[in-house]
Amino acid sequence: MATLKVAILILGIFFNTLTENILQKEVMDLQKLLAELNLNIDMAVEAHALLRGETGQEINGVEEQVEKMENIKITTITIKNQAAAQAMGRAPGIYITIESPPLKINDPYVKQEIIQAMDKGLKLLIGDKLTPQQNVLLVG
Template sequence: MNDLIKHFNLNVDLAVEARDLVRGDTGQEIQGVEEQVEQMEHIKITTITIKDPQAVQIMGKPIGTYVTIESPPLKINDPYVKDEIIEAIVKSMEILLNKRLSPQDTVLLIGLGNWHATADALGPKFIEYSPITRHYAQYAPEALVEGMRPVSAIAPGVLGITGLETYEVVKGIVDNVKPALLVVVDALAAQNVERIGNTIQMSNTGIQPGAGIGNAREALNEDSLGIPVVAIGCPTIVNAAIIAHQAVQRYCREEGAFFNDAQASNSVKEVLSFFGGSLQVTPKEIDDIIENTSRIIAMGVAQSLFPGISSEQLELYAT
């Protein structure tokens, strides 16, 4: 599997998948990496902390904290599951920010992705359902509920539509608006089909747009922007090479046949050579996954940024 990922230049977006790939069948924890698991009624929360440079090299992830929320399929609009995920997002935001945000600080929300492609529209949809208040704070403060901070947002689109690199857009806004925190939401690529639409990852290490499909752009993180960055994402696609490889492996295991990883990888490469490894697959329910997930993430972030404000009041300020 590692050879396949390297050949097709695929980035492992999810920290839990990167850890599993490194640990393999041994199950032994990686030096410099800590893991905590919390099981709630409907969801599982895994917190992975990468603590030293050696672990960075092994995991291929920056030093920082990664929170993975695993739930039943997000295409199903279950109110009990929804409330539990929102609660987990609020709790995770507190962990990732570590008291670095004051009550009156301005926050900038960034929704990455292409609004014309459903599987890549998680970020723009997140912006659509998020409460935006900065203009009220400046021009009509009496229209805000007491305790609401200034929040602004943008969905900058993608290079092929705007002709602008995401970093250029975001950096310009950060330099002018001067927010204290950046929250970035983007669709991710999974290396396991079972994670599509039932996993949300949050981290305080920023994000590299396009990395999941081998088209990495300038990173949005604290080093490049000078402010804390919380990145949130949900896997919406998986590379066809990964699906083919996993299908062959499962068939061999269930039939008791010998599985040769190198031979299987070569066969997959040959079949997908016409696409250069860029064939990405998403489920037919992707519309529901994007709709429900974007609403859940938007409300989770909103309740974190506006503590004590009811969800009904927050929805009034959504764009």
């Protein structure tokens, strides 16, 4: 019985290692393809979706949180470690994407949701590091 447990444990370790190696190879192949095609993925949410779609698995060390409001969608990607950063082609950190209808529509409800999403995102990114009297420049 003990021999069977050891064999199962070794098989499990082998399978996990094999799976990680396959996943790492697929990520490297994808990065090579992007480089060959001279493609640059700007948004972390796009990079995450492309990598996850290519491998069919979540990326170790990357967390995705999606929040849908009435008119907008907020995707927060958190890259937690260096291996995940290398796979994603991004530095470790928090990346927030707010998807909305075009602002030229001039819908006050959409604008209010965007303001709420930006407020929440800035609080997540900055926390207590700024006071209400300080200025912040947003580019996008």
